[in-house]
Amino acid sequence: MIEMQNVYKTYPNGVVALNDVSVRIKQGEFVYVVGPSGAGKSTFIKMMYREEKPTSGTIMVHGVNLEKLKDSKVPLLRRNIGVVFQDFKLLPKLTVYENVAFALEVIEESPKVIRQKVMEVLELVGLKHKVRSYPSELSGGEQQRVSIARSIVNSPKIVIADEPTGNLDPETSWGIMELFEKINSRGTTIVMATHNREIVNTIRRRVIAMENGKIVRDEAKGEYGYEA
Amino acid sequence: MRLSTLQRHMRESVKSLGRNGWMTFASISAVTVTLLLVGVFLVVMFNMNHFAKKIENDVEIRVHIDVTANNQDKQALRAKIEKIPQVKEIRYSSKDEELKRLIKSFGEEGSSFRLFEQDNPLSDVYVVKTANPVDTIKAAKKIEKFPFVHKVNYGQGQVEKLFSTLKIARNIGLVLIIGLLFTAMFLISNTIKITIFARRREIEIMRLVGATNGFIRWPFFLEGLWLGVIGAIFPIAAVSVVYYNIYKFFEPKITIPFFELLPFNPFMWQISLLLLLIGACIGVWGSMMSVRKFLKI
Numbered sequence: 047m048i049e050m051q052n053v054y055k056t057y058p059n060g061v062v063a064l065n066d067v068s069v070r071i072k073q074g075e076f077v078y079v080v081g082p083s084g085a086g087k088s089t090f091i092k093m094m095y096r097e098e099k100p101t102s103g104t105i106m107v108h109g110v111n112l113e114k115l116k117d118s119k120v121p122l123l124r125r126n127i128g129v130v131f132q133d134f135k136l137l138p139k140l141t142v143y144e145n146v147a148f149a150l151e152v153i154e155e156s157p158k159v160i161r162q163k164v165m166e167v168l169e170l171v172g173l174k175h176k177v178r179s180y181p182s183e184l185s186g187g188e189q190q191r192v193s194i195a196r197s198i199v200n201s202p203k204i205v206i207a208d209e210p211t212g213n214l215d216p217e218t219s220w221g222i223m224e225l226f227e228k229i230n231s232r233g234t235t236i237v238m239a240t241h242n243r244e245i246v247n248t249i250r251r252r253v254i255a256m257e258n259g260k261i262v263r264d265e266a267k268g269e270y271g272y273e274a
Numbered sequence: 275m276r277l278s279t280l281q282r283h284m285r286e287s288v289k290s291l292g293r294n295g296w297m298t299f300a301s302i303s304a305v306t307v308t309l310l311l312v313g314v315f316l317v318v319m320f321n322m323n324h325f326a327k328k329i330e331n332d333v334e335i336r337v338h339i340d341v342t343a344n345n346q347d348k349q350a351l352r353a354k355i356e357k358i359p360q361v362k363e364i365r366y367s368s369k370d371e372e373l374k375r376l377i378k379s380f381g382e383e384g385s386s387f388r389l390f391e392q393d394n395p396l397s398d399v400y401v402v403k404t405a406n407p408v409d410t411i412k413a414a415k416k417i418e419k420f421p422f423v424h425k426v427n428y429g430q431g432q433v434e435k436l437f438s439t440l441k442i443a444r445n446i447g448l449v450l451i452i453g454l455l456f457t458a459m460f461l462i463s464n465t466i467k468i469t470i471f472a473r474r475r476e477i478e479i480m481r482l483v484g485a486t487n488g489f490i491r492w493p494f495f496l497e498g499l500w501l502g503v504i505g506a507i508f509p510i511a512a513v514s515v516v517y518y519n520i521y522k523f524f525e526p527k528i529t530i531p532f533f534e535l536l537p538f539n540p541f542m543w544q545i546s547l548l549l550l551l552i553g554a555c556i557g558v559w560g561s562m563m564s565v566r567k568f569l570k571i
């Protein structure tokens with residue numbers, strides 16, 4: 047459960063990126079965040095895993111008040127939230143296996159558990175046969191699958207994705223969306239910022255539309271609503 | 275921490291040395307150059323200190339006893355000198371002994387002084403040493419005022435100069451070493467900063483998947499440690515070999531007074547350990563300094 051109340055965010059350069067945002071996202075929901083460039087979608091998302099702090103307002107994630115969360119406890123929050131980006135953020139010098147295992151090594155899982163979980167999740171994203179490849183040897187879609195595998199390998203309750211299909215061709219994008227649906231069907235909350243009109247209008251889910259830092263529309267099974 | 279985690283940190287730190295090839299080389303070179311300088315400096319400093327100690331310890335006060343003093347007066351004077359708190363040692367030397375010493379110190383030509391053996395013009399002497407050589411002057415000034423003291427001799431003027439020179443030399447050496455160390459730390463922290471800059475993506479991802487700052491720091495801590503320790507190897511070897519040869523060269527011919535090198539063993543072991551420790555410290559410090567700003571949440 048993610049809950050924001052009257053959240054404002056003004057960046058140090060004076061840009062108001064969030065202007066009185068209040069929202070409630072229940073566990074297991076699938077939410078698109080849409081809106082024109084510069085509307086504040088990324089900022090909105092960054093609030094959830096505390097990459098950025100709000101200037102004012104309250105944010106609760108799984109009952110934890112992020113305002114009161116000490117810096118030293120932020121890693122614990124992140125372990126419950128998987129994050130996926132447009133540019134994959136894989137480490138080029140690590141293999142597929144190592145890139146995914148990275149997320150578990152960091153939280154000091156035992157090597158046995160790591161092996162088992164990594165193989166399981168690579169099977170889920172359909173890359174079991176590429177464990178020894180390096181990111182540079184994979185297509186964009188495959189790289190995004192690795193990145194998704196890494197984000198869910200420690201079974202987080204929430205997966206946040208910022209334009210995960212932004213760098214992919216339409217066909218590959220559908221494959222990635224199927225994967226997100228699969229993850230969502232297992233009870234994981236998904237919050238996804240996207241510019242992909244076709245996807246939003248086809249796989250109908252809750253749509254939060256933003257403009258100038260405000261939520262202008264919030265519909266269950268909504269539409270993209272902007273000219274692409 | 276799990277053993278497997280420690281193993282991971284070890285593995286990562288070593289791998290990273292290899293991955294950052296040139297930067298690793300640059301950092302190690304910085305440590306090497308610095309430690310070489312520091313090593314030479316330390317060796318010179320410790321030896322100088324050693325000479326200085328020897329010279330200082332050779333400083334003594336010769337209290338010439340007035341010829342009119344009888345045995346009782348001499349005993350009284352001795353008691354008075356012994357009462358001075360700084361005095362550590364007092365030795366009586368009769369005028370005949372003093373003459374012998376004089377003759378001996380002149381070597382061949384000394385025999386001409388034998389003329390005086392019949393009618394010795396010298397006085398009996400108390401040779402006084404203070405516990406701390408620097409107190410010599412103070413003690414001498416006190417003794418001068420005692421009864422039956424004809425003259426006090428401690429190399430007036432020269433001793434004062436010697437002490438002030440030694441003090442300046444020590445202070446200059448200390449300042450130079452501290453300056454060198456800071457320069458090295460700065461160099462290393464900058465070199466590692468560049469390698470970390472290239473790895474900020476890795477750190478960013480670590481933080482994204484929930485690594486604690488402590489966890490992120492470990493490999494960098496170890497990497498700094500390796501850089502420092504590897505950087506110390508060459509300076510230790512070079513300084514040891516050179517010192518060994520210098521020591522072997524000078525050891526059999528200690529002709530110049532006070533010029534005596536500290537023995538290779540254990541001195542070189544101590545210096546080596548010190549260099550290793552300094553290397554490790556600057557390596558770790560440099561790497562911790564540079565990783566710091568990437569850990570702010």
Ligand SMILES: Nc1ncnc2c1ncn2[C@@H]1O[C@H](COP(=O)(O)OP(=O)(O)OP(=O)(O)O)[C@@H](O)[C@H]1O
Pocket residue numbers: 057058059061062063081082083084085086087088089090
């Ligand atoms: N770190 C930052 N410092 C200053 N201003 C920022 C920062 N990040 C974003 N902004 C500004 O805040 C506003 C919202 O940015 P944000 O990245 O949230 O938009 P967005 O909706 O994600 O846009 P896009 O669709 O192009 O990704 C923009 O005007 C942007 O310039």
Ligand SMILES: [Mg+2]
Pocket residue numbers: 087088089208239
């Ligand atoms: Mg954005």
